[in-house]
Amino acid sequence: MEKTLDIIVEKADENARLDVFIATRLDITRSLAARAIDEGRVSADGRARKSSFRLKAGMRVQAGIPEEKEPGPLPAASDIPLAVLYEDEHIVVVDKPAGMVVHPGAGRSEATLVHALLHRYPEMAGVGSPERPGIVHRLDKLTSGVMVAARSATAYDALVRAFKEH
Template sequence: MKASARLRGGELLSLHVPPPVAAVPQAEALPLEVLHEDRDLVVVNKAAGMVVHPGAGHASGTLVNALLHRVKDLAGVGGELRPGIVHRLDKDTTGCMAVAKNEQALVALQKAFKTRAVEKTYLALVHGHPKAEGRIETLYGRHPVHRQRFTGKVKEGKSAVTVFRTRELFEGAALVEVDLLTGRTHQIRVHLSESGHPLLCDALYGAGRKAKGQVAEAQAQLGRQALHAWRLSFAHPRTGKVLTLEAPVPEDLTACMRVLRAGA
């Protein structure tokens, strides 16, 4: 039923009330691909479809639930609701995520992300052919009309900077490598979409883009936006040594690129 619908009286309404979210996330034995782990932190390759922490509509099955099962002393690091979390990925974005295992590492990593001392590189499949390289720098904020969306076309907002390089061209699409210099919600998806090159299969920011031919066939390999957090590089919070991790490109993106290359 739409919010604008008017009741005339006598209607029978059925309501679904979701179960309440547990006040404290519980440990769950969920699949988790670990790229690196030591006494201070763990870097995982987040799977598509996995929410980072419990919230409305996602009481369990999140990355936090999986981490609590693997890291026995994680509970309470930085708070009970989002233990160890220093940055996030969208539900359907795959790839590298660093998680702190103690308070000292948490503070150090939070500072590194805040001061842009962390290098975050993504791979994305986009519609069209972007230029060879570019820098997108805008003010950034929530869309004034569509409140679930964000935009880089606001008069007042936070700074958002995205740098990209086109790595491979296909018929009607391209593979781009993206450096995220700031970490705004949906930033890559918004910046590339508003530059005329939305991500393949991005229902929120690319719904108006109709795919044809090989691109349409390639999109059939995906059930999510074509975005992967490929590489993460930062100074280790204890040793200061630079730690660089890469997450393998997931099979759905690989399959998508195979189809695109076949038609190039």
């Protein structure tokens, strides 16, 4: 099934990015909206646009977005060395080395930070999304740095909100 949109941009949405507008209106992730835009499934005033395109009041936006696939299986826990900087019953803070992928995805299905976290903290399996349990922010594969992960649903919600607001 496909989610569709055919709407005239209102003054309140003027200057919004196209991908953000689509994601908000169709209640989908921004990455799914961006992918649909890249695939030519979205138009603004009858023309294909980039995700970063800024909308103007009065423009007609049309979209046909395929439904997201069901989430895949939960990543299997793996005993991977993990540099834990801090932990309590709600969060864990780790030092992610450069070269380590944060969560399974295209091109990497094992030996990620998520696998290491699930091995050490199995309760994280039910926190957040099934593909990215406990993960509330990201660091690119080649970037080293501090990662905060949630071990409880309460912490997950609070951290997601905090990262969104700042």
